[in-house]
Amino acid sequence: MSLNLCFLGAGNLATHLSKVLQERGFHISQVYSRSEKSAKDLAQKLDTSYTTFTNQINNDADVYIVALKDAVFDEVLSQIDFRNKLLVHCSGSMPLSALTEYSGNIGVFYPLQTFSKSREVDFKSIPVFIEANSKNNEDFLVELAQKITDSVSIMNSEKRKFLHISAVFACNFVNHFYAIAAELLKSKDIPFDVLKPLILETAQKVMEIPPQEAQTGPAVRFDENIISDHLNEISDFKNYAELYNSISKSIFEHHQNLK
């Protein structure tokens, strides 16, 4: 299938997804973004055209792929006539029904991964979750996903939202803790590098051991001396001390409940 795909959005996800779809033989006919820089950068990478005006979005694409921040969905989509073409969003949290008023052919294509423009990713291992408003559209999106990954599942909007929330904990919040660790180390002139083997092993451990069994550290041992000493040490970092305290309590409670 050599189809024309139009990307609405030119952020991290749009950048990676459009690139891999182009590599698999799909034609990216146009990129739209509210940001001229983002639109231009991505269009250049794909050697295609771009626009920052919704009224200049071509109506000859076969599929419109929405990779916008959820908050601007309606503002952007309400300005476009999709002529009943397949309209697909890539959001974990938005339900399929968010697209109902804009086309009769709608779907969701949710790749569960963290994308940064500067970093290459291997799509083959990324799970993609599909939902659509008809068997035809579902089959089409499954086939599309199978061109780029070995892991394709059908999942409804309610479950997908929980999947997204779980990903916020396991990725976004985790990365913030890496950032807090980096900041604490920097305050004592210790390079972040020393933590890298620990960070990798912590992730690799849960590939094999369920995370509740992999838990180590002062909180799960309920080592109150260390906990209060640590809280005292980082009292200048007020936010982080509060997080330290509430997460330690959460770990302790979680493991009390498991006993």
Added chain:
Amino acid sequence: MSLNLCFLGAGNLATHLSKVLQERGFHISQVYSRSEKSAKDLAQKLDTSYTTFTNQINNDADVYIVALKDAVFDEVLSQIDFRNKLLVHCSGSMPLSALTEYSGNIGVFYPLQTFSKSREVDFKSIPVFIEANSKNNEDFLVELAQKITDSVSIMNSEKRKFLHISAVFACNFVNHFYAIAAELLKSKDIPFDVLKPLILETAQKVMEIPPQEAQTGPAVRFDENIISDHLNEISDFKNYAELYNSISKSIFEHHQNLK
């Protein structure tokens, strides 16, 4: 050097450290633990003797390695006559001076890693941080560490404590969030496996990109709709909703400060 090492403690760290030291040619002469099962299990693995009584700890070891929970240090050590032998602890948070009253030759040997008994680790890449009360003892411990790892540094007690706090964020708290994610998924019958590529990539990203630049997700985009929707979805998991809220705020503030 074929020295006699006595291990005080038979937990996760003692299990892995004694094993690798034995593999490098050191003789583990005895294992002490307050728990008979732990002492016996480890002694069997090492083919050595064990005791659960402090008054049966042999006084012919060359080095005593303390891998006990910090909270019981004094209770255990005060019952033993170390005859001025080298006494070393493996704690991130305890200062070197915690050993002063028990021997005239003291040191710290702190391997920065998360250890679970059921999982093999490759010591070669684990950073070990050394501190001692004399150049001689420091040199000895550096040499000991170099037998098992390529990454040996000298670090004082104050810095080591901050390193430990950072590790609590980057490992223990991170793992707890894997556990929260697993629990949220389980409530919707979604297997934890779907998160594994995301967890690995989140860790691998910060091997190359500083974590503050790697941050993605609703909080750093300040996508309020998603955040309030997520909070509403997990309101039955009261603790987790509170953590979600406070960490999202922390991410937002952290990135406002960077601008």
